[in-house]
Amino acid sequence: MTIKRVFLAGAAALAVTASLAAQHTAPIQSKKDVPVRFAGTYRFADGIWVSGAARAGSRVLYNCTTPGNYYSSVGNSYLSDHLWIDEGKVQDSNSLAIDQVNGFDFAYCTANLNPIGNSESVRIIFYDDYVPCTSPPAATCDYIITGLPLSTTGNTQCWGVGVDLEGGFECSTDLADMFDTTDAGAADRFFGWAFGANPGMAGMNNMGPILDLPCSTPLASNGCGTGNQNSFYWDDPSGAWTGCYWFGGVPWASFSMKMYAGAKNAFAYGHANNRLGLTSSDFAAGGSVTFTVSRKGAGSALYLVASPAPGSIVRPVGELVVGTNFYPGVPFAMNFATGSLTAPVPAALTVAYVQAVETTGPANPASVVALSNGLYCVG
Numbered sequence: 218m219t220i221k222r223v224f225l226a227g228a229a230a231l232a233v234t235a236s237l238a239a240q241h242t243a244p245i246q247s248k249k250d251v252p253v254r255f256a257g258t259y260r261f262a263d264g265i266w267v268s269g270a271a272r273a274g275s276r277v278l279y280n281c282t283t284p285g286n287y288y289s290s291v292g293n294s295y296l297s298d299h300l301w302i303d304e305g306k307v308q309d310s311n312s313l314a315i316d317q318v319n320g321f322d323f324a325y326c327t328a329n330l331n332p333i334g335n336s337e338s339v340r341i342i343f344y345d346d347y348v349p350c351t352s353p354p355a356a357t358c359d360y361i362i363t364g365l366p367l368s369t370t371g372n373t374q375c376w377g378v379g380v381d382l383e384g385g386f387e388c389s390t391d392l393a394d395m396f397d398t399t400d401a402g403a404a405d406r407f408f409g410w411a412f413g414a415n416p417g418m419a420g421m422n423n424m425g426p427i428l429d430l431p432c433s434t435p436l437a438s439n440g441c442g443t444g445n446q447n448s449f450y451w452d453d454p455s456g457a458w459t460g461c462y463w464f465g466g467v468p469w470a471s472f473s474m475k476m477y478a479g480a481k482n483a484f485a486y487g488h489a490n491n492r493l494g495l496t497s498s499d500f501a502a503g504g505s506v507t508f509t510v511s512r513k514g515a516g517s518a519l520y521l522v523a524s525p526a527p528g529s530i531v532r533p534v535g536e537l538v539v540g541t542n543f544y545p546g547v548p549f550a551m552n553f554a555t556g557s558l559t560a561p562v563p564a565a566l567t568v569a570y571v572q573a574v575e576t577t578g579p580a581n582p583a584s585v586v587a588l589s590n591g592l593y594c595v596g
Contacts, residue, residue: 248326249286253375256366262384274320274477278307281442282475283430287468288326290425297418300411300452303472304349306399306444310481311595314400317484318388324473326375327424331367338363340413343388345397347409350448350461358388361416385488392486407444426472445471484593487538493589495573502596503564510556516575516586520548521558523571535588539570548580567596
């Protein structure tokens with residue numbers, strides 16, 4: 218099968234005009250009748266694999282997971298650090314057109330022989346504000362997942378992988394550069410994501426993403442295949458293979474990816490110096506919200522502080538990442554036994570920076586023993 222290069226017409230939408238640019242043979246291999254086995258979920262926060270598929274996020278941002286009969290190798294024995302970049306759209310969930318990825322699933326096949334253990338690595342990169350099938354901008358988030366299984370027989374085997382980013386690895390935790398959603402009708406943004414096999418190493422590259430069929434009925438509510446184009450961008454460090462490709466129309470040039478998020482309108486940040494974990498239910502002005510603390514320790518009380526602005530005060534026990542001009546009524550006492558607090562959200566409240574504080578007694582700086590990450594909440 219011949220790869221055809223696809224030329225981009227328009228900055229934000231791909232009008233496909235295929236032209237035979239080079240007689241390259243597409244690295245496509247059949248996976249027909251090969252089952253996709255689940256390898257487990259990798260948790261970045263503690264660097265371990267767990268067997269279950271449970272994850273922090275449950276809200277689906279993008280879903281392209283309808284396996285076809287093919288996979289494609291990102292390279293062969295002499296290629297390393299090549300990236301294949303696919304695209305899609307994440308639907309807006311708030312007026313700021315931002316969201317936060319706190320987990321993802323991907324799937325790949327390989328014939329690389331490794332009968333005794335898990336020795337493969339994959340690089341996954343996310344880019345917001347991506348123009349489909351062009352050279353990507355600077356990475357928004359960049360992950361290397363290690364310890365992936367290869368083939369135990371030398372024959373093609375296929376694997377699905379879950380990745381849990383909660384605990385400081387969410388995409389993105391930078392308040393100045395949160396992950397952009399499509400902002401439909403205005404910016405009409407795409408995101409991009411890259412798959413790279415065995416980063417930094419040549420050889421052992423006979424593996425690559427499963428080519429998925431586009432969803433028959435894309436669902437705007439969960440991002441099912443939204444915005445995916447029949448093309449991908451090949452980023453080759455040497456420049457020899459760099460360009461925009463498809464597979465001649467069939468199979469569809471779409472790689473397996475499912476992206477998850479946590480609660481709506483509540484984005485984690487400020488993990489670096491803090492031990493406690495803070496999550497919430499969906500946040501909306503005029504509704505109610507439940508905040509929950511994990512990893513609480515030997516203290517005796519929990520409090521919630523909230524401010525209209527972020528802050529940064531680093532102390533030996535952690536970092537205060539909300540401003541000290543607290544909202545009225547702060548601090549709010551939390552239930553130490555359950556680590557939770559359910560409270561109404563004022564109808565006029567449009568933004569809150571929230572953090573949990575563990576103390577050995579009264580809510581004063583002298584009794585603080587630990588702090589949580591912050592949550593940037595938008596109404």
